[in-house]
Amino acid sequence: GDSVTQxxxxxxxxxxxxxxxxxxxxxxxxxxxxxxxxxxxxGLQLLxxxxxxxxxxxxxxxxxxxxxxxTSFHLEKGSVQVSDSAVYFCALSDPYTSGTYKYIFxxxxxxxVLA
Amino acid sequence: xSGVTQTPKxxxxxxxxxxxxxxxxxxxxxxxxxxxxxxxxxxxFLIQYYNGEERAKGNILERFSAQQFPDLHSELNLSSLxxxxxxxYFCASSATSGGARETQYFGPGTRLLVL
Numbered sequence: 001g002d003s004v005t006q007x008x009x010x011x012x013x014x015x016x017x018x019x020x021x022x023x024x025x026x027x028x029x030x031x032x033x034x035x036x037x038x039x040x041x042x043g044l045q046l047l048x049x050x051x052x053x054x055x056x057x058x059x060x061x062x063x064x065x066x067x068x069x070x071t072s073f074h075l076e077k078g079s080v081q082v083s084d085s086a087v088y089f090c091a092l093s094d095p096y097t098s099g100t101y102k103y104i105f106x107x108x109x110x111x112x113v114l115a
Numbered sequence: 116x117s118g119v120t121q122t123p124k125x126x127x128x129x130x131x132x133x134x135x136x137x138x139x140x141x142x143x144x145x146x147x148x149x150x151x152x153x154x155x156x157x158x159x160f161l162i163q164y165y166n167g168e169e170r171a172k173g174n175i176l177e178r179f180s181a182q183q184f185p186d187l188h189s190e191l192n193l194s195s196l197x198x199x200x201x202x203x204y205f206c207a208s209s210a211t212s213g214g215a216r217e218t219q220y221f222g223p224g225t226r227l228l229v230l
Binding site for chain 1: 117119121148157158160205207216217218219220221222223224
C-alpha cells in the first residue's frame with residue numbers, strides 16, 4: 001500500500017543553518033505531495049505542495065521538489081530561524097489508491113532551532 | 116488561522132463515557148475530515164464526509180461515529196471511551212470531494228484525555 005517515510009527527529013540546528021528533512025514515498029499512481037507544519041499547541045498548516053513530477057513547491061523560504069525517479073519530496077530551507085521550530089509532516093494523496101483514505105501522513109519530524 | 120474551528124479545545128473524561136467533538140469547516144468547504152493524532156500511532160485518518168454523506172473511511176473504531184449536518188458542520192462521537200483514546204483529534208476541511216490535488220485545511224484540534 002501507499003506509505004510515506006520521513007527522517008526521524010528531532011533535528012536540532014543553529015539559527016541560519018541549512019535544513020533538509022528527508023521524505024520518501026511509495027504510491028500506486030501519481031500522487032500529490034504535501035508538507036504540513038505543526039507549531040506547538042496548534043493544528044497543521046499547509047506549508048507547500050506539488051502535484052506532479054518535477055514541480056517545486058515553495059513557501060516562506062522552504063522548498064521541496066517532487067522527484068519521481070527517486071520517489072522523494074525532501075524539504076529544504078537555506079537559513080532557518082528560531083521561529084521555524086515545529087513538527088513537519090510529509091503527506092501524499094494518491095488518486096489511484098483503492099483504499100478508503102485520501103491523505104497518508106509521515107510520522108513527523110521535530111525541528112528545534114537554537115538561537 | 117485556517118478558518119476551521121473546533122470545540123472544545125480540551126476535554127477530560129472518564130473511561131466508559133461518551134463525548135462529542137464539533138467542527139465547523141471553512142466557509143464554502145463541502146468536505147470535512149477527522150484525524151486522530153497520538154504519540155504511538157501518529158496522524159491517522161478516521162473518516163471523511165462530503166456534503167452530508169460519508170465519503171471515505173479510514174481507521175475508525177466501531178465505538179466512534181461521525182455525521183455532517185445540513186449546515187456542513189460535523190460532529191465526531193466517541194463512546195465507551197478507553198484510556199487509549201486519549202489523543203489530539205483534528206478536523207480538516209476542503210473545498211470539494213477531496214481529489215488528490217485538493218488541499219486540506221486543519222483546525223486547531225481537540226485534546227481528549229481519558230482518565
